[in-house]
Amino acid sequence: MGPKSALILVALLGWADGSSLHHSDARSSRLSLEKTFGRLVKDSQCQHMLKHLHNGARITVQMPPNVEGHWVSTRCEVRPGPEFLTRSYSFFSNNTFQAHQFYYEDNHCTRPTYTLVIRGRLRLRQASWIIRGGTEAEYHLHRVQMVCHTATMAKELSQRLNRSCRGAVKGPWEPNVIHELWSEEGGFDCSRELNFAMHELQLLRVEKQYMHHNLDHLVEELFLGDIHTEPSQRLYYKPSSYQTALQNAKNHDQGCIACRIIFRSDEFHPPILPPRADLTVGLYGQWVSQRCEVRPEVLFLTRHFIFHDKNHTWEGHYYHYSDPICKHLTFTIYARGRYSRGLHSTRVMGGTEFVFKVNHMRVTPMDLATTSLLNVFNGNECGVQGSWQVGVEQDVTVTNGCVALGIRLPHTEYELFRMEQDSHGRYLLYNGQRPSDGSSPNRPERRATSYQMPLVQCSANSHMSDFSRTDGSDRPLLHHNDCTGWHRGSHKHVMVAVTAIVTCLLLCWNC
Numbered sequence: 001m002g003p004k005s006a007l008i009l010v011a012l013l014g015w016a017d018g019s020s021l022h023h024s025d026a027r028s029s030r031l032s033l034e035k036t037f038g039r040l041v042k043d044s045q046c047q048h049m050l051k052h053l054h055n056g057a058r059i060t061v062q063m064p065p066n067v068e069g070h071w072v073s074t075r076c077e078v079r080p081g082p083e084f085l086t087r088s089y090s091f092f093s094n095n096t097f098q099a100h101q102f103y104y105e106d107n108h109c110t111r112p113t114y115t116l117v118i119r120g121r122l123r124l125r126q127a128s129w130i131i132r133g134g135t136e137a138e139y140h141l142h143r144v145q146m147v148c149h150t151a152t153m154a155k156e157l158s159q160r161l162n163r164s165c166r167g168a169v170k171g172p173w174e175p176n177v178i179h180e181l182w183s184e185e186g187g188f189d190c191s192r193e194l195n196f197a198m199h200e201l202q203l204l205r206v207e208k209q210y211m212h213h214n215l216d217h218l219v220e221e222l223f224l225g226d227i228h229t230e231p232s233q234r235l236y237y238k239p240s241s242y243q244t245a246l247q248n249a250k251n252h253d254q255g256c257i258a259c260r261i262i263f264r265s266d267e268f269h270p271p272i273l274p275p276r277a278d279l280t281v282g283l284y285g286q287w288v289s290q291r292c293e294v295r296p297e298v299l300f301l302t303r304h305f306i307f308h309d310k311n312h313t314w315e316g317h318y319y320h321y322s323d324p325i326c327k328h329l330t331f332t333i334y335a336r337g338r339y340s341r342g343l344h345s346t347r348v349m350g351g352t353e354f355v356f357k358v359n360h361m362r363v364t365p366m367d368l369a370t371t372s373l374l375n376v377f378n379g380n381e382c383g384v385q386g387s388w389q390v391g392v393e394q395d396v397t398v399t400n401g402c403v404a405l406g407i408r409l410p411h412t413e414y415e416l417f418r419m420e421q422d423s424h425g426r427y428l429l430y431n432g433q434r435p436s437d438g439s440s441p442n443r444p445e446r447r448a449t450s451y452q453m454p455l456v457q458c459s460a461n462s463h464m465s466d467f468s469r470t471d472g473s474d475r476p477l478l479h480h481n482d483c484t485g486w487h488r489g490s491h492k493h494v495m496v497a498v499t500a501i502v503t504c505l506l507l508c509w510n511c
Contacts, residue, residue, distance in 0.1 A: 046458035065206035071246035072262040076109035080229040080450040107350035112270035117145040133324030139201040144182040165190035200224040203239040220248035240296040255423030279419040281352040284309035287455035292326035329366040358411035364393040414447040428454035
């Protein structure tokens, strides 16, 4: 069997494995996970939080999703560019929708600049065959309007749109006046100048969760499709992952102050969130995923990071699954690395820039499909040829990574981080969103301008795990946060579509 066939096989087997979203815990999967977690400090809070995710975290998924209602952002969001915004979307029983996107000057959403008002119709189609647990949809726009909130922004946008959409903009714009960007009967489209698209509506997922085991405290979340990291490509991009979730205005986290402010807002009264100070990014302690995370092209994982600020090294544990609720473990990766001191970003307000270097990694296949994939490759380019076994770890550093998984070592990446506290006082750590085109931020100009799902701090301590103690080496440790940047020259082994499935799936703690 050739490499391409093997990759297709593992993708198909992974799809078939655990196809139900509401399956019970399989004993073998649970034992495998506990065996893996057992390598960490026993009974630690971090281990407990990861096990909670594995046990479903009391989350149910609606299939097909019922999106009717009013959904709002839970915080100031950051889109590639960067763009700072909050969202307020209403879906009605007659399949129409009205969406407000509020844009800001600052990363805390305290100084609004303009608002887009989008009206249209949404039609749910079938369950996504690409992103398990998601639902595909079609949308049709009726009208896109804009309201500027400052005289400066009104002048800037009217001049900009007058050049690109000649005839549609009549005279200088005034703040707090609604203007047409596009309509079915208008005969012009000025929204393209803003790289505007609502393709996020092409992929949806609704989750319900009872917070703190309280049946009276239901939280509903709406996940919409991700936004391309290159603004000029947004018009042509079909979502393959999700954005930060919106929460139902009726069933939201009771501690969410932003939810209540955004719910009461409109295009003439944009939400102004409470001012907050930027937190200094301190890479220390331990951080874990808050949910089963989704990456582009059918990638599901949870992450656990340990940062050692005294010597600027870190460890990463990555648990990969074949299903969108992270029950069926397929393989794990353990990585170690070294990182630079952080510098304030001059491009992304509130961000801090780091440089990470990569040189060490271990892989453990946890199912037959992944084990078979690793064993089909000729030559010692991914551990010892033909020696992989289910549940048995191998160090792939000596083979400079793993061709089967699209990984090349060593590697350098240019990262972006930010830190904040949530409404419950917990510290959250965001790192850079992976490029939508599958490339690597291996040069400063490729550094991310937006973030992916945050990790939550589970411990302020950073005790070395059992994994690192077994090595005994003082050499620089591995950073494991790239997808395709680690596998130059591997295209002869891996077709592009499946590389996205496997390489990001495996490596990307910030994929």
